[in-house]
Amino acid sequence: MDDKLRRMLLDWMRKIHQLEYAHCYQSIFWSNLEKWIGISAFIISTIVAFSYRFPKLEIPWIQDYLLPFILLTVAILTGLQTFIKPSEKAENHKRIGFNYEKLRHSIELILNTQMPEEKLNREIEIIKNEWADLKTVYVSKRKFEEGKKTVKDLKKYPEELSFLDNIEK
DSSP, rough: HHHHHHHHHHHHHHHHHHHHHHHHHHHHHHHHHHHHHHHHHHHHHHHHHHGSSSSSOOOOOOOIIIIIHHHHHHHHHHHHHHHHOOHHHHHHHHHHHOOOHHHHHHHHHHHHHHHHHHHHHHHHHHHHHHHHHHHOOOOOHHHHHHHHHHHHHOOOOOTTTTTTOOOOO
16 A cells, blocks of 8 residues: 555544544533433422422512522423433434444554555545545534544544645644
């Protein structure tokens, strides 16, 4: 395999690996958000439900303002879960992360298999098309940077664009 082609595949692999981690981190974010919204809503609503058992307080603003505000908070939290759908977003990012992992493994196989140039070019075209056809969604900039840092810390890949001799950093 030509050295430039090998470096290009390594660069693709690095980018795909970054996106794989970014989607995994985004999935974890949405899972945690759903968990904390749900736990908060459950605890607050349980406290309100059992508030009739508390000693009677002769402070009217608690009954008139505080209790309705707490109930509004519970309604907002459950509304967030309903309309934002963090569990669906978490599953979607998890699935996309697995798709990137599958694509990365395909590149690893190409890099580690001796094959005729014609077959190699066909395999590279397949990878390129699969990557283009991935039904993906954006990750937050922070999660992308986390994925990028994780991959960089692995020290498995050449630096970004270093395989292109004519580009200055």
